[in-house]
Amino acid sequence: MRIENHPILEFKHGKKVGFTFEGEELSGYEGEPIAAALHDHGVQVLRYSIRHNRPRGFFCAIGHCSSCLMEVDGIPNVRVCTEPLAAGMVVRRQRGKGELR
Amino acid sequence: MIATPEVLIVGGGPAGLAAARETVGAGCDTVVLDDALEPGGQLVKQTHKFFGSEMEYAGVRGIKIPEILLREVSDSPKLKILLRTTASGYYEDGVVTAIFQDKKVLKFKPKKLIIATGAQEKTILFPNNDMPGVYGAGAVQTLMNVYGVAPGTRGLMIGAGNIGLIVSYQLRQAGIAVAAVVEALDRIGGYWVHASKIARLKIPILTRHTIIEALGEENVTGAIIAQIDDNWLPIPGTEREIECDFICLAVGLSPLSDLFRLAECEMVFVPEFGGDVPLRDTNMETSTKGIYVAGDVGGIEEASSAIIEGALAGISTAFSLGKNIPDYERRNRELRDELVSLRSGPVGEHIRSGIAKCRISAKTEVG
Numbered sequence: 001m002r003i004e005n006h007p008i009l010e011f012k013h014g015k016k017v018g019f020t021f022e023g024e025e026l027s028g029y030e031g032e033p034i035a036a037a038l039h040d041h042g043v044q045v046l047r048y049s050i051r052h053n054r055p056r057g058f059f060c061a062i063g064h065c066s067s068c069l070m071e072v073d074g075i076p077n078v079r080v081c082t083e084p085l086a087a088g089m090v091v092r093r094q095r096g097k098g099e100l101r
Numbered sequence: 102m103i104a105t106p107e108v109l110i111v112g113g114g115p116a117g118l119a120a121a122r123e124t125v126g127a128g129c130d131t132v133v134l135d136d137a138l139e140p141g142g143q144l145v146k147q148t149h150k151f152f153g154s155e156m157e158y159a160g161v162r163g164i165k166i167p168e169i170l171l172r173e174v175s176d177s178p179k180l181k182i183l184l185r186t187t188a189s190g191y192y193e194d195g196v197v198t199a200i201f202q203d204k205k206v207l208k209f210k211p212k213k214l215i216i217a218t219g220a221q222e223k224t225i226l227f228p229n230n231d232m233p234g235v236y237g238a239g240a241v242q243t244l245m246n247v248y249g250v251a252p253g254t255r256g257l258m259i260g261a262g263n264i265g266l267i268v269s270y271q272l273r274q275a276g277i278a279v280a281a282v283v284e285a286l287d288r289i290g291g292y293w294v295h296a297s298k299i300a301r302l303k304i305p306i307l308t309r310h311t312i313i314e315a316l317g318e319e320n321v322t323g324a325i326i327a328q329i330d331d332n333w334l335p336i337p338g339t340e341r342e343i344e345c346d347f348i349c350l351a352v353g354l355s356p357l358s359d360l361f362r363l364a365e366c367e368m369v370f371v372p373e374f375g376g377d378v379p380l381r382d383t384n385m386e387t388s389t390k391g392i393y394v395a396g397d398v399g400g401i402e403e404a405s406s407a408i409i410e411g412a413l414a415g416i417s418t419a420f421s422l423g424k425n426i427p428d429y430e431r432r433n434r435e436l437r438d439e440l441v442s443l444r445s446g447p448v449g450e451h452i453r454s455g456i457a458k459c460r461i462s463a464k465t466e467v468g
Binding site for chain 2 (some may be wrong): 001002003005006008009011013016031032033037039040041044045046049054055056057058059060061062063064065067080081084
């Protein structure tokens, strides 16, 4: 969900681009973290943990905690809280350690 | 190839940028490494106006400060800022390695190294604390203030320190409800100016309360909170359910001090500062000659003191490189006096106590 009409801030968004999440076509703004674009669409579960298969999401937003690792364009373990969104990206939930495709 | 700048600064937040302003201003070839998409560290989401004096931009909103810090030096050929670049190692020959945009390993052998890597958020233990929808308060700030995305519709804030209070207020500014602010202490830890804003918005601040568990299957659908007794244990019968779709943890920060450990700087655990920090002299130099510390990585404090520490580390570094700095001794003293003033009074008591535990006597004391 995007925040509209903020009393102090004006958001400088990049151009609108399309990407896919689990095969579904979504849109976001170029250059924003992939996690921000996913949150706009209500996607909170970003991966499932290695040992107990627990759902994990966004946590630190600075690329340190490893909670948000996803598969992006076939590459696993991408920190989507700091990875900028680009047109046509293929984003998938990561299960466990992920796989190289 | 190994790059050999005169000064390498790891971290482009308030401390790192203030240090760069000084080293570049004094004519040092300076490289700044930062892992984020843009410089400024946590300033990029601080929509509130700063306190203090003019030296640390009192009255200016945090989001404007990176631009001001960089204004004087951003056109200088002496300054290079590498973004999305993570310092990854320090080797015994003084080489710092960094991963550049996930593509390339860079190597630097600077004459002087300033480490200003900041801090990361702590978490606390409760069932489901790993569930999507349990966020660091700083992360929520980034999501809503930098990227304009709401973390949810109704949040529960854990922690009534300054971050918990400020982020609660900012959530309301963004049109997002805050069910309550929960605080384990018997008092509000943050400044009254922030607490009174929360009170005016009629958001309850529940002291002597804690979170018992987050509710939900795949994401947060609520939380159970309870009162705690003198031993910080939940009082049976006081549990109640809070309706919320996200939980913000504002339970403190911990210094990202790994690089100092790699560089074998002498470290000390300082509870007041949230973890292990390097010993430092009054010029911010650590026990390893030529390695300086500035900002939250040396002890959790505030952006205002990080700016002053950065400036102090910056001019000390430039001076030690033999650069001509007019009025060096006066400026050095002014910056140190400013830190003393920022840390004065009852609010600064724990900072003063922390500083006393990590001070080494200066090797080249000024004045």
